[in-house]
Amino acid sequence: MNRSGMILGATILCLATAASVSADEVTYRDHVQPLFDAKCAACHGASSPYIGDFDEDPDRYAAMNLGPRMDSYADMITFVVYPDTGALVRRLDDGRVHPEGKAGNMYQDLGEDEEERQRNLAIFKAWVGGGEAWNPARWREMSKEQLDRIEVAY
């Protein structure tokens, strides 16, 4: 393949990859879990306390680099839907929807460089439902219509 052919091929591959991150197709099992295992499990995996235990002594756990455990579908969605509505969005957003206008404190963990972080952010966004479903609001600030946009397919 010549050089322009390779560039064309790479472009098509990029478009295909971008297109593959649509809310309809992104599932916990196929996309989010492998990403979680690679980027989040060290601090949110089996050696971490469940949120109820974490909340009893958050500073001690944080000092040990342990966040609340979320290594299953059921645990993970409590940080998206209820009771910790919007927490995943607030922690992973790159600053575009974050209420403080800056990246969430776990955005940096999404990748080694900006390209990888954006690619992985797109997967989390699509999983939550894409577009307006990527909402940092807490439970009491969310309307029923906003909650309805959340997808989180298993």
Ligand code: HEC
């Ligand atoms: C180096 C350790 C570390 C990594 C890696 C990490 N986190 Fe965290 N995370 C923490 C700690 C510690 C806390 C609790 C302290 C805080 O709130 O910042 C936390 C808090 C959170 C919360 C908020 C939980 C709550 O109580 O509302 C979410 C959501 C979260 N992390 C998601 C993620 C995701 C998703 C990833 C992977 C992309 C990730 N984190 C990577 C350490 C980590």
